[in-house]
Amino acid sequence: MEGTNPVNKKLAAALSGGAVLVLALSGCSSDDSSDKLNSWAKQVCDAVQPQAKKIEAANAAIQKQTSDNSTPAEVQKTDAQAFQDMSDAYKAIGTAVTKAGAPDVDNGQKKQQDAVKELNGISTQYGSLQKQVADLDTKDQAKFADGLKDIATELDKLSKSGNDALKTLEEGDVGKAMAEQQSCKSASTPGSATTG
Numbered sequence: 001m002e003g004t005n006p007v008n009k010k011l012a013a014a015l016s017g018g019a020v021l022v023l024a025l026s027g028c029s030s031d032d033s034s035d036k037l038n039s040w041a042k043q044v045c046d047a048v049q050p051q052a053k054k055i056e057a058a059n060a061a062i063q064k065q066t067s068d069n070s071t072p073a074e075v076q077k078t079d080a081q082a083f084q085d086m087s088d089a090y091k092a093i094g095t096a097v098t099k100a101g102a103p104d105v106d107n108g109q110k111k112q113q114d115a116v117k118e119l120n121g122i123s124t125q126y127g128s129l130q131k132q133v134a135d136l137d138t139k140d141q142a143k144f145a146d147g148l149k150d151i152a153t154e155l156d157k158l159s160k161s162g163n164d165a166l167k168t169l170e171e172g173d174v175g176k177a178m179a180e181q182q183s184c185k186s187a188s189t190p191g192s193a194t195t196g
Helices: 002-024 035-067 072-100 108-134 141-160 164-169 172-179 182-187
Strands: none
Touching (some): 035 072, 035 172, 072 108, 108 164, 172 182
């Protein structure tokens, strides 16, 4: 089982970078914001919290699978499920931001649309990673390890790319309003809390 373990660790490391995306949604400093903006932030934060937990659980499942001596078939099953969960979670966050409408700030509509497009894009990428993992040959150890390596590379790119529109959405008053929401505060996990 030697072959896939280092690769699994790489996969887990790449994944933990992806979790940062959701934590970006947990806001920073706190200040008074308009009621309209606060209700928008509450709606988004309340919807994000369960999805953030889902993404966290998917990350944890992959990391757990990398720490014990799992067979390629076990790794495949866990990773495929985790990527599917992440894909679903990002899609749900995109839907939540769509439902909330544009935040009551300058360029709110453009910021909202860009963020939704980005979230849906991330969802699609995790969906394609899920298919890649599901298609790996678990009977051939070396091929499986190579396949995981490619997936880890994709994941790494995914974790480094993509949250610019989310950051833009959360600039200024939107970020302040989100920071005041209890559900956004609890969406950020200990040890990777964002401060700003």
